[in-house]
Amino acid sequence: MRITVTVDGTEYSDEVEPRTLLVHYLRETLGKVGTVIGCDTSNCGACTVHLNGHSVKSCSMLAVQADGCEITTIEGLARDGQLHPVQQAFHDNHALQCGFCTPGMIMQSIDLLADNPNPDEKAVREGLEGNLCRCTGYQNIVRAVRDAADHMRPGAGPEAERMSEDVRAPSAIGGE
Amino acid sequence: MGFGRMHRKEDVRFVRGHGNYVDDVTLPGMLHGAVLRSPYAHAKILSIDTSAAEAHPKVRAVITGEALAGLNLAWMPTLSNDVQAVLATDKVRFQGQEVAFVVAEDRYSARDALELIDVDYEPLAPVVDARKALDPDAPVIRDDVEGRTDNHIFDWETGDKARTDEVFANAEVVATQDMLYPRVHPAPLETCGSVADMDPITGKLTIWTTTQAPHAHRTLYALVAGLPEHKIRVISPDIGGGFGNKVGIYPGYVCSVVGSILTGKPVKWVEDRSENLMSTSFARDYHMHGEIASTKDGKIQAIRVKVLADHGAFNGTAQPTKYPAGFFGVFTGSYDIEAAHAEVTGVYTNKAPGGVAYACSFRITEAVYLVERMVDVLAYDLDMDPAELRMKNLLKPDQFPYQSKTGWEYDSGDYPRTLRMALDLVHYDELRAEQAKRRDAGELMGIGVAFFTEAVGAGPRKHMDILGLGMADGAELRVHPTGKAVLRLSVQTQGQGHETTFAQIVAEELGISPDDIDVVHGDTDQTPFGLGTYGSRSTPVSGAATAVVARKVRERAKIVASAMLEVSPDDLEWEKGRWFVKGDPAAGKSIQDIAMAAHSGLELPEGVEGHLDATCVYNPPNLTYPFGAYICVVDVDAETGQVKVRDFVAVDDCGVRINPMIVEGQVHGGLADGLGMALMQVMAFDEDGNHLGGSFMDYLLPTSMECPSWRLGETVTPSPHHPIGAKGVGESATVGSPAAVVNAVLDALKPRGVRHADMPLTPAAVWCAAQGHPFRTDLAIT
Numbered sequence: 025m026r027i028t029v030t031v032d033g034t035e036y037s038d039e040v041e042p043r044t045l046l047v048h049y050l051r052e053t054l055g056k057v058g059t060v061i062g063c064d065t066s067n068c069g070a071c072t073v074h075l076n077g078h079s080v081k082s083c084s085m086l087a088v089q090a091d092g093c094e095i096t097t098i099e100g101l102a103r104d105g106q107l108h109p110v111q112q113a114f115h116d117n118h119a120l121q122c123g124f125c126t127p128g129m130i131m132q133s134i135d136l137l138a139d140n141p142n143p144d145e146k147a148v149r150e151g152l153e154g155n156l157c158r159c160t161g162y163q164n165i166v167r168a169v170r171d172a173a174d175h176m177r178p179g180a181g182p183e184a185e186r187m188s189e190d191v192r193a194p195s196a197i198g199g200e
Numbered sequence: 201m202g203f204g205r206m207h208r209k210e211d212v213r214f215v216r217g218h219g220n221y222v223d224d225v226t227l228p229g230m231l232h233g234a235v236l237r238s239p240y241a242h243a244k245i246l247s248i249d250t251s252a253a254e255a256h257p258k259v260r261a262v263i264t265g266e267a268l269a270g271l272n273l274a275w276m277p278t279l280s281n282d283v284q285a286v287l288a289t290d291k292v293r294f295q296g297q298e299v300a301f302v303v304a305e306d307r308y309s310a311r312d313a314l315e316l317i318d319v320d321y322e323p324l325a326p327v328v329d330a331r332k333a334l335d336p337d338a339p340v341i342r343d344d345v346e347g348r349t350d351n352h353i354f355d356w357e358t359g360d361k362a363r364t365d366e367v368f369a370n371a372e373v374v375a376t377q378d379m380l381y382p383r384v385h386p387a388p389l390e391t392c393g394s395v396a397d398m399d400p401i402t403g404k405l406t407i408w409t410t411t412q413a414p415h416a417h418r419t420l421y422a423l424v425a426g427l428p429e430h431k432i433r434v435i436s437p438d439i440g441g442g443f444g445n446k447v448g449i450y451p452g453y454v455c456s457v458v459g460s461i462l463t464g465k466p467v468k469w470v471e472d473r474s475e476n477l478m479s480t481s482f483a484r485d486y487h488m489h490g491e492i493a494s495t496k497d498g499k500i501q502a503i504r505v506k507v508l509a510d511h512g513a514f515n516g517t518a519q520p521t522k523y524p525a526g527f528f529g530v531f532t533g534s535y536d537i538e539a540a541h542a543e544v545t546g547v548y549t550n551k552a553p554g555g556v557a558y559a560c561s562f563r564i565t566e567a568v569y570l571v572e573r574m575v576d577v578l579a580y581d582l583d584m585d586p587a588e589l590r591m592k593n594l595l596k597p598d599q600f601p602y603q604s605k606t607g608w609e610y611d612s613g614d615y616p617r618t619l620r621m622a623l624d625l626v627h628y629d630e631l632r633a634e635q636a637k638r639r640d641a642g643e644l645m646g647i648g649v650a651f652f653t654e655a656v657g658a659g660p661r662k663h664m665d666i667l668g669l670g671m672a673d674g675a676e677l678r679v680h681p682t683g684k685a686v687l688r689l690s691v692q693t694q695g696q697g698h699e700t701t702f703a704q705i706v707a708e709e710l711g712i713s714p715d716d717i718d719v720v721h722g723d724t725d726q727t728p729f730g731l732g733t734y735g736s737r738s739t740p741v742s743g744a745a746t747a748v749v750a751r752k753v754r755e756r757a758k759i760v761a762s763a764m765l766e767v768s769p770d771d772l773e774w775e776k777g778r779w780f781v782k783g784d785p786a787a788g789k790s791i792q793d794i795a796m797a798a799h800s801g802l803e804l805p806e807g808v809e810g811h812l813d814a815t816c817v818y819n820p821p822n823l824t825y826p827f828g829a830y831i832c833v834v835d836v837d838a839e840t841g842q843v844k845v846r847d848f849v850a851v852d853d854c855g856v857r858i859n860p861m862i863v864e865g866q867v868h869g870g871l872a873d874g875l876g877m878a879l880m881q882v883m884a885f886d887e888d889g890n891h892l893g894g895s896f897m898d899y900l901l902p903t904s905m906e907c908p909s910w911r912l913g914e915t916v917t918p919s920p921h922h923p924i925g926a927k928g929v930g931e932s933a934t935v936g937s938p939a940a941v942v943n944a945v946l947d948a949l950k951p952r953g954v955r956h957a958d959m960p961l962t963p964a965a966v967w968c969a970a971q972g973h974p975f976r977t978d979l980a981i982t
Contacts, residue, residue: 043308052306057224058217060440062389063473067896070389098217111215115207118861121869122695123214124389124440130215149904156896158389158441159695161868162904 027091031056032100040087046080047071049087050097058099058127062156069155072128073097079135081128081154098127101134110134113172114165121159129155133169142173202708202776205861208700209715210693219438222393223470225408230395231260233459233469234310235452236300236317237479238292241550241889242326242339245291245299245319252316253302258309260463262317263301263455265289273458275344276424279448279666280524282353282515283344284553286451291324293341293513294552295891296478301455303467326550326889327351329979330487330510333547341513341548353515353546358529359606364541367502371493375578380958381566382882382978383485383510383551385477385893386558387901388694390440392480393470396456400464406433409453412442412692413732416669418724420449425457436722442694443873444557445481447518447734478894481518481554482883485510485978486566492574498584500535500593505542505570509555515546516553518734519562520664520671526556526563527655529606533571534615534653534827535593540605550889559870559934561656561735568652572939573956576648576946580955585632586943587623587649587831591616594651601920608655610825611919611927618851618915619651622829625913626849631833639951644836644970648944649829652936656928657740657824666731672819673737674728675745677706677753679812681799683792684716687749690730691742692722696930697862698738702746704858705924709750710757710791711777728815736826736928739858740919745818747923752814757794759808764789764797824919824927826854830871830940836948841967843879843945845906850937851913854929855922863929864912870933871910876902877934878941882960886980 028037031054038053050056050073061083062070071082074096101108110133113119120126129152136143136151143151148169149162157165213219250262265287268274275283288299300317304310325339332338333351342348368374394409405427411417414434422429439446452469459467471480487508493501509525511517519526525544532540556562575593579586594615595602602610623629631647638645661670676688687706691698698721703714720726730742754774761779762769765787772779780788789797798812833847850867857863880900883893893899918925938959945961946954949970957969958977968975 041308048307051223055226056217057221058219060221060390061223062391062440063896065473065895065897068389068473098215102216107215114215115211118208118865120208120211120214120695121697121865122389122439122441123210123219124221124695126214127217145909149907152904154903156389156901156903157869158387158443158873158901159869160865161870161872161910162907163868163910164865166904166909 025088027088029090030094032097042086042088044087045083046085046087046090047082050082056097056099059097060124060127062124067156069132070125070128072131072155074131074135079132098130109175110172113168113175117164117168117171119160119164119168125155125157129157129165133172136169137173137176141176201711201713203704203858206700206704206714206859208697209703210697210699221390221438221440222395222408222410225395227395227397227466230466230468231303231305231459231463232307232310233301233303233456233467234307234314235298235455235475236314237475238288238295238297238299240292240321240323241295242324242341243292243321244324245288246322247320248300249318250300253313256309256313256316258305259302259313260305261303261459263287263458268458271458273425273454276449276454278514278516278553279518280515284514284516286454290344294550295889296475296552298451301459303459303463328550328885328887328889330508330547330549333549341550351548353511353548354524355543355545356524357543359541360539361541364502364504364539367539368491368493368504371501372496373494373582374491375574375581376491377574377577377956378489379573379956380978381484381486381488381569382959383482384558384877384881385482385883385899386443386445387477387899388441388443388445391471391473391476392446392450392452394453394456395466395468396460397466398457398460404431404433405457406435407457408435408437410439410446411436412446412694412734414692414722414724415690415729416666416731417449419669434724436692439694443559444483444734446694448481448516450480473896474894477899478891479552481516481557482552483554483558483560484566485555488570490570490574492578494578498582498589498592500537502537502539503532503571503574505531507542507544509544509546510549510551511546511555512551512553513548514553517555519556520658520666522663523562527561528563528567530564530604530608530653530655531567531571532604532606533568534595534651536595536599537605551885559873559931561654561931561935562658564654565935568935569939572650572652572943576943577955580950587628590649590651591619594619609822610653611822611921612917613653613825613827614915614917615651615827618827618853619829621913621915622831622849622851625851625911626831626833626847644838644948646834646836646944646946646948648832648940648942648947650936650940650943651829653825653827654932654935655823655825656736656931657820658735658737659820659823661819669731671731672817673730673741673745674815674817675742675749676728676815677749677813679753679795681796683712683795685712686718686720687746688727689719689721689742690728691733691738693733696738696866697859701858701862705743705746706750709747710754712791736930739926740824740922740928741818741820743926744820744923745816748816748818749814752816753812756812756814757791759805760794760798761789763802763804764794821921824855824922826852826927826929826932828852828932828936830936832940832944834944834948836945836966838970841963841970843961843966845875845908845941847911848908849911849913850933851915852929852932853915853917854932855916855918855927856925857916858926866930867912867933868910870931871937872902872907873934874937875907875941878938878959878961880960880962882977884978884980892980
């Protein structure tokens, strides 16, 4: 079955089997290996991407269901070499170690900030409940999301990922 | 520059999705492998029919144990000198065991073909309960070994039995408790996998694989497959967490190699989550009987332990050869006692192999849990405050180096200071006052204290080897002509930040910016030999090697500088980044100037070869012994049994902190592990040996919701024998925190008369314990 999708700003048209999971389409057909797989039961959220501006677990969607949709992956966030504020905040706050949950965690964080531009700690924790991390104990991730919120335009909405002009110095060294 | 908080160099690629993990590797013509697994815990294999799978248009090969037997590869050696079936030939011995391997053009077809393989099994009675494994009528699991008539693996003991028995016989108080450290799994977010590429023209085998010990893997592949070691290249790229899960060699890796040899194409194998949980290295599964002897006023005198260790169907435990129970011998903990003795018996059961994994530092998780629970049990019996009881018995700073009663020489420590800091941070006295009030109101609030001593950095090669390979590790440093440097390591990061912190060590020693130092690891063609990263051994061993190579380079630079400045080397003095003439600081040469000169036509003294590089194999004189004081505060809902962790204070002392930011991140992650084990995680089995924790639906990991905001403190007691005074720390929090959480929950349940209940303290387990009906958490049916 032929599908047409826009991924990270580029349009693709491919023949896919109806059973092909979106995450496998992204990784194996398009080579977008920044999005990774951590489980087989839709629990871990490592495969989270944005579908029409909202986060989805791409292991729990068929590629054919994404036909006609716009998808953003971790690889499409940075613009002109400039990190998205959430990417920058993850680095500044030491919110990643092995880096495996990071792509999904960042995509989910952006979605969370679009819904709630200024979440308190509890709101961040609730918003990230669908994303497992085995390295960080979550604390620096929570800190990074709140730090990113401070550096993003309030009310940016689902288009928050479009920000690119936000140039700033690192605001924290690993949650000091 | 040098030690201190520094952002991580490796983040640059990870936050953009530009890491390079095994499943990201794609090679021309690459095929995909999938493993057929046993549905039974114990069954004879009567026949395997692969004809329908072979007829699948996209299948290139179907490999069975019989085919491997022809290559002498049906069985492989384990890290414990046992053997493990690569693909089962005679019978299956645990649910999820590897039975056949399909190689196909894509991963979906490979999975399709698994369904087409027909295996005829004759089910056998399984051994599920380790406590029944040695019963005379227990089914014999390992009948592959001629003459074997039981499920006994080993007996091991440590300490002075006679002396310990004597102290116990005369003790005023003896507290006894059985406890289970249940079977859990490290569950790194990235599962295990490999891409094997045997080049039929050059005869060179390249394996991209999720390994924490790439060099050891290369040697094992050479020994097992009979391939020459220089024709094997193991590449451990970015690894999505290891936690001990990725130390050993799994059947899937071997099958991908065989698949590549048979098809002449690269073969990728990546397991899914269920396969990871059901078949790769589990952790713990120690049934412990603890006894502690003391005076009536709480002076601890002796500890005595008997352990039954469930090792599964093959003894695949990863540990130094002479230590079948790992470093369980440090079970005397942080206390000054007169005598100690432990016996450990290992048994086979119809479960997956493993045991040492999940930040255990070779069974120290079990040792610390045992002693920290026993101290609390004693506090319960004596009706003493558990913090006070610990303070009374902790080793004193002037006792270091301390020779433990089981033969371990603790390097350094100031335990009372660290415990006091934790008590102050948590406001211990106020919490106890609050608890008293709330108990009067019928509410369940608990405060749990744990104090641990770790033993990490294996280790001195005289005592410690893995399959004969001594546990020394290497580092190589080259300074380029322009003063930038490359450091090559034998250890292998899985997220612990080596690319940053090892550059910081060189920066501290040489005054070259860490940004100008590239850290290379994980490629056996590019890096010096060593045993890899686990047991928190990177900083103790390769960290030491790194400081030593940097110092060697510094000494070479001194000679070059003396030639440049036309003075005797003895007249030179070092300040970070430059050698200068004593008494004339203006006359000096920076390390960058020296690097260029070292590669130039400058005349050097006889015997000095020029260039600026050095190598080191570091044979550590001892382990390092980091320690910590952890305090957990919980509220327990008496109606539902739900535990809420309200506060957690962790004070760690790992000696000199190379990068405090990274240390804190390590501690945060380990605390989450410990909380998960204490409250949520278990791999249980039913009476047929069905694995009941085989997915993230059942094997519960803590999310952002269960974890509190951790509160950390630090003290610094350097390791005297380490070149930079640094100790390992990666596993400390996982080792220390489960006891703190469990002690807190049981402290909350004290008014209900509950003295002990086993992990995980799920709402059901807590509720039952509060009703006076504790149950076994490892078996669905008891």
